[in-house]
């Protein structure tokens with residue numbers, strides 16, 4: 001059963017998510033619905049009929065296994081397939097977009113706008129959006145870059161979509177999206193890796209794994225909350241924990257001796273460089 005339409009159609013553009021039952025699009029759809037977007041103005045497509053059926057049941061949205069049928073009458077098309085299959089998808093959609101100007105929002109990493117324009121064969125308004133998985137819990141960050149055909153109205157609907165799952169930031173150069181990937185899109189994995197290392201070390205030191213997880217995750221959550229609500233910066237918050245000659249100082253010194261700040265900077269640079277490298281590989 002479809003959820004009740006709460007607003008008039010014109011204020012709720014029809015949004016079609018290609019690859020809608022996947023991780024990223026699924027998170028955005030969940031956020032939109034939680035924010036009150038009418039479920040019958042959202043369509044999700046996918047390749048796996050069982051996954052689609054489960055998705056439709058969970059979210060009460062319209063699902064479609066045929067992308068071409070799904071985009072009929074779409075005001076916004078969100079492309080949320082893996083970068084490696086994006087070209088084929090765009091080529092399939094292309095003949096069905098002739099003479100139409102839906103807003104295209106792509107979530108894919110590492111594909112430049114110029115490639116979409118070529119593959120879609122029309123100069124369409126396109127936004128590159130780079131979200132991250134905390135969108136699943138409405139705490140995401142999305143970087144946005146618009147091509148010149150994107151209007152203020154397009155920007156507003158884009159912001160409405162992505163802000164349903166967190167905060168967003170427009171960048172004014174396309175390369176800025178690669179930096180957003182390094183600092184936000186891929187970055188949940190860095191924090192998970194740090195937490196994983198702490199959990200492993202705590203478990204190795206004798207804690208039950210479940211206890212180690214509880215301690216580490218609560219500490220991570222508390223630190224993030226404190227940093228977000230405090231009126232001092234994270235460097236000061238770090239110093240506030242470090243008593244001179246105390247335990248924290250010893251641990252922090254070890255991180256610094258091990259080159260943690262440089263290692264983080266190097267990893268972020270590698271991440272952004274990989275995005276640029278993918279663009280060269282995929283922009284064919």
Ligand SMILES: NC(=O)C1=CN([C@@H]2O[C@H](COP(=O)(O)OP(=O)(O)OC[C@H]3O[C@@H](n4cnc5c(N)ncnc54)[C@H](O)[C@@H]3O)[C@@H](O)[C@H]2O)C=CC1
Pocket residue numbers: 018019020021022023024025045046047048067080081082083085089107108109130131132133185186
């Ligand atoms: N997972 C992440 O942390 C982030 C992912 N992204 C981007 O989001 C995009 C999607 O990634 P995920 O959601 O992680 O992948 P996913 O694999 O969970 O979702 C992709 C979905 O697309 C479907 N699909 C594949 N080909 C299709 C086609 N021709 N028509 C319709 N559906 C099709 C798949 O069945 C799958 O359900 C990628 O381009 C990725 O670069 C962006 C930011 C963060």
Ligand SMILES: O=C(O)[C@@H]1CCC=N1
Pocket residue numbers: 109181185186
């Ligand atoms: O690792 C990736 O390529 C994707 C893009 C950002 C997060 N995950």
